[in-house]
């Protein structure tokens with residue numbers, strides 16, 4: 001059965017209709033033949049019975065007279081009856097008196113059928129009725145007495161032959177019916193399945209990827225409706241596929257493009273760089289990678305706002321696109337960092353020329369929303385295969401070279417060298433060691449006295465950190481503070497310095513020194529809302545009077561997040577602590593922005609003090625700083641005073657305090673105490 005349903009609908013229909021025809025016709029023919037047979041059998045029996053009755057009536061007198069000749073004549077008159085097999089007259093006990101076959105006269109019949117006549121009951125009998133023969137007997141009665149039987153046998157073969165003819169015709173009609181039915185079924189099935197077949201072809205085509213295929217059907221029936229629905233479904237599917245591929249393209253674009261500039265992002269860059277390296281490997285040529293970082297972008301972003309910064313980045317991207325060739329890849333890594341991959345260079349100098357061109361191009365002024373902006377860039381270059389065999393290494397090395405270019409002076413470019421790598425590794429080591437330095441208690445503070453110009457008295461001390469590393473020895477703050485700032489460790493280190501400096505001031509007081517102002521350097525990274533909490537907690541923990549705490553900030557604070565920094569410093573100032581502006585004169589602070597800060601002291605950078613005596617320009621700068629500070633009511637401290645000439649000049653210019661090697665180098669707390677006691681005695 002399962003095999004039947006697995007065939008095509010056309011075959012199912014044809015087979016089904018043929019089967020139904022065969023079964024119905026067979027039943028019909030069999031029934032017809034059987035009824036005919038019964039009817040003919042009943043007729044045969046009636047004929048045989050009638051014949052036996054006639055024979056019995058005609059032969060009664062002959063039997064009584066035992067006239068055999070007469071009997072035979074009667075029998076012969078019946079012999080021509082159609083189908084008659086035999087006719088006979090039999091005595092009640094079985095002796096054949098006369099027979100159509102004369103040779104059988106005188107025989108005794110002892111067979112089972114004949115013996116059934118020996119019971120002497122004078123009733124007509126049907127001895128046999130089958131497909132071969134109908135055998136009937138009729139009693140011959142004379143004077144009320146059974147004197148014999150008239151027996152007639154009629155052959156059924158003619159009837160059987162007739163029935164077989166009917167059966168044969170029936171089979172023939174059945175076959176014709178099956179044939180006609182099958183042809184009809186075939187035509188019907190073809191009409192029905194042609195439409196379906198077309199749908200199957202379309203479905204197969206779609207499965208094989210031919211999305212443009214559609215079912216054609218002019219039919220109005222269910223198949224036509226099905227074709228229409230299928231087409232609608234395919235149209236919807238095609239639309240959905242179009243939407244999906246558009247969405248996928250969008251996702252792909254978003255995943256691989258920088259949203260601001262539409263340039264390839266890091267992901268796509270790494271992919272393209274990987275491909276370029278493979279090609280370079282195969283074709284034995286050299287490629288160059290340039291990492292480009294804008295100088296002072298953060299300042300522009302912070303001071304003029306992100307929307308200006310964004311426009312600047314877009315303009316930079318446009319200019320970079322003009323600098324590169326068709327085979328180059330330009331990507332934005334994020335922020336103000338761009339990358340150019342030149343997939344084939346004849347010699348490294350070519351990359352240098354490209355860097356120069358980029359430098360010149362980016363140095364041209366930008367006009368954004370009425371602002372004229374000037375920027376430069378620092379470029380690091382790495383070369384395949386000299387500086388790395390894979391994308392990561394080349395990018396890292398170009399990055400390292402870029403940082404060197406930045407350190408060496410903005411607006412320049414540098415090729416990567418293995419020495420840079422060594423320094424980068426050293427920096428990494430420093431970074432790891434720095435993480436443990438606080439835990440291992442490796443930091444110490446030195447103190448440099450701050451002296452009043454007029455009285456010569458030590459009035460304050462600047463705390464300066466040192467890192468006593470077990471292997472590297474004493475590490476200067478200039479070597480590790482930038483690393484601490486980059487890693488964020490400066491917060492913990494700065495907190496330790498603040499606490500230690502405050503405690504030391506109190507220890508000196510306890511040792512009999514007068515209360516001195518203690519200055520603590522603050523990194524730009526420390527000026528954040530948490531600073532207020534830290535300062536007030538340290539003050540309350542140590543018990544130091546806030547007015548003796550002097551927090552030194554640098555001018556760079558004026559350039560980043562100006563408003564936020566002012567807010568933090570105002571709160572710190574509200575705690576009672578003083579604030580000094582360190583290294584003043586090296587930055588770009590204007591008088592107007594300085595007024596916004598709660599600053600009490602300006603510290604003149606030692607670079608102005610160094611050549612003060614000989615360099616008129618430096619002298620003029622210091623003079624104007626002093627004048628400006630005093631007009632704002634600020635105290636002036638000169639840093640890096642190394643000789644008496646400098647000291648005399650600064651005193652003349654009106655500086656309030658100084659610090660420097662002339663009075664004392666930075667010393668330990670114990671040395672400071674001794675020094676203070678000695679100077680106090682000396683001045684006394």
Ligand SMILES: Nc1nc2c(ncn2[C@@H]2O[C@@H]3COP(=O)(O)O[C@H]4[C@@H](O)[C@H](n5cnc6c(=O)[nH]c(N)nc65)O[C@@H]4COP(=O)(O)O[C@H]3[C@H]2O)c(=O)[nH]1
Pocket residue numbers: 448463464465476477478481494497521522523582583606639640641642659660661662666
């Ligand atoms: N040539 C010369 N140099 C003199 C003279 N007098 C003092 N100096 C040096 O000048 C630097 C003064 O510190 P700074 O300007 O605050 O500059 C400091 C400060 O910015 C930073 N720094 C030091 N300690 C800390 C700290 O605890 N926290 C933070 N955030 N920065 C610190 O490190 C910088 C360097 O500190 P140091 O190496 O201790 O160097 C000190 C000091 O040793 C002199 O007469 N001649």
